[in-house]
Amino acid sequence: MTAARTGLVAIVGRPNVGKSTLLNALVGEHVSITSRKPQTTRDRVLGVLTRGTAPRLEQFVFVDTPGFQRQHKSLLTRRMNESVRQALAQVDAVVLVIDASRGWTAADETVVRLLPTPAEGAASRVVLALNKTDELTERERLLPLLALSAAKYPFAALVPVSAERGRQLQELLDEVGRLLPAGEPLFDAEQYTDRPVRFLAAELVREKAFRLLGDELPYGIAVVIDRWTETPERVEIIATLLLDRESHKGIVIGAGGAKLREIGRLARLDIVRLLDKPVHLETHVRVRRGWRDDAGQLASLGYD
16 A cells, blocks of 8 residues: 555635745745736646655645636636636645635635535545735734634635745645545656646746736736747747737837836746746737637637
């Protein structure tokens, strides 16, 4: 009988509670893009963490899902919500993330209603991570929040964490590890994601657009890699930011192309760290109207 434990773990929650930041902190690598804007994560991103050594080994295969949207504004949003439902049905354990600094919201309650109901006599497979505890201005608010949380759902455990500061992450992993079924690892111990480097590079460009465009950010933005030429010495990349409105083009490009250049500069620095070799990154902007509501275009962009 194997002593190893391996399982799929979904990280779920409403938008902007820090799910991607938590995934990156747990895995120890930048596998999912982050920003303060909702809808940053669109795909179910897999991050892999292997703890211990054989035969007593734990492998967590994390699924970072999009934030569940209560308002279905586009086909893309509906696809994102469906990916959350699918993840919950296919995993061995769930980490529900809420923002401890804000407490429970109506949007959090919506996600709770999606959680699996434990069968009679069965243990819960959902752990609650109360994130952003570093932003709690009054520490005495935490105990009442824990009590309120315990009444919301029969969680297997309640763990206050700060993904940003790296606090209580081992305690969270310990609780989730108890829910993993026995099984051999699915990935090599050194592997930290199932995503190809081209996907990660495109996401890094999109992350920088989210961060730099701020409140002006057009949510109708995607990034595609048009060309990837790699040698042992360097990588040449041509990436295009796809917009769904002509009026957004000037916002993304900026005065004299300054905004687009800065997006490319910052993305290139992260891609260099990802690939550990020199990178030449060229960025362009193109308008593809209505792509968020076009099933064919969503499929071509990988959102099917």
